[in-house]
Every structure is written in C-alpha cells, then in structure tokens.
Amino acid sequence: MFLQDIDVIDVDLCVQQPEKFIAHTRASADLSAVTPYLNAMFRTAAYNHDDRSIRFTSDRVEYTIIREQVNIAKFANRTELHELLDWFKDLVNDIYDSRGEMTPMYECRKPVPVFFIYNLLPKTNCRMCGEKSCMVFAALLNKLEADIDACPPLSEPKYAENRHKLEVAFA
Numbered sequence: 001m002f003l004q005d006i007d008v009i010d011v012d013l014c015v016q017q018p019e020k021f022i023a024h025t026r027a028s029a030d031l032s033a034v035t036p037y038l039n040a041m042f043r044t045a046a047y048n049h050d051d052r053s054i055r056f057t058s059d060r061v062e063y064t065i066i067r068e069q070v071n072i073a074k075f076a077n078r079t080e081l082h083e084l085l086d087w088f089k090d091l092v093n094d095i096y097d098s099r100g101e102m103t104p105m106y107e108c109r110k111p112v113p114v115f116f117i118y119n120l121l122p123k124t125n126c127r128m129c130g131e132k133s134c135m136v137f138a139a140l141l142n143k144l145e146a147d148i149d150a151c152p153p154l155s156e157p158k159y160a161e162n163r164h165k166l167e168v169a170f171a
C-alpha cells in the first residue's frame, strides 16, 4: 500500500469558525506522487507544480498537501477527523493504484469568478436552492459545491441565455 498511515501532529481551533478545527498531519509517504492526479480530479484545486503542493476542497473540508504534510481544515470533532483521514487515505491509495489509467494535470486552473456567476443568477434571493442568497449560491458554484440545477428559476425561459453562459463556463 502506498500510503500506510497519517499521524495527527496537532489540532488547532479554526480562527474563522471557532466551533471548527484544523488538523496538521504527517503522511507516511511523499504525496507529491499523487498531487497532479488530485489536481485533475478536483476542478477548484490550487496546484503549484514547483513544489507539487495542492489545496482542494471536498464536501466543504479543505485539504492542503505539501509532500508529507497534510492540513485538514474545518471539521467538527475527533470522530469526523478520523472519518476524513480514512476517506483521504483511500482516495490517495486508489489514485496511486490507478495512476496508469489517469491523466495528471500540471497546470492550475482558473476558477469561474464569483461575480461572473452572481451576475448570471436571477438575483431574487428566493432561497429555492436552499441557500440564503444568490451570492451564497454563487460562492458555492465557484467552489463546485453546488450544481446549476439546484436553482429552479434558472430553468425559466427568461433565464435561458444566462443558464447557457453558466453551462459553458463550467463545461
């Protein structure tokens, strides 16, 4: 197995969300072997090819990897941290085992800007998407944590052109 263990070195309180935590961990392997593949998988990842570091978000949890160092940001408790570590370990090992069938990506993509997205939304703050405002929904789309289909008004004929522009931007 490529990644055998991840040891938790330290846990801090999150400054922005004091009810959440950030873990500093050390992997048993140099993860720069898999970061170009993580970059290919996670469209909003920030990847640096000079040191092969990466930061990506999955299910609103942020992972930052620099070789053996892995920081995991914004989890609620120790149980969740252990679930996240298991998920992360499986992800890394699956990628490592399948890397012959995958295409790595060595460039950092540009995310679709939040205001570009916001300007194409209906801007009614109707909350049908489950978020408290169109701006919040735009921020989630920017991080690929929401889907265009979650905004029902965008399917109305009067927003067809806006919806098409969004679909092109996220294609």
Ligand code: SF4
Pocket: 121, 122, 123, 124, 125, 126, 127, 128, 129, 130, 131, 132, 133, 134, 137, 138, 150, 151, 152, 153, 154
């Ligand atoms: S459903 Fe669409 S229009 Fe309504 S708040 Fe969400 S993003 Fe805005």
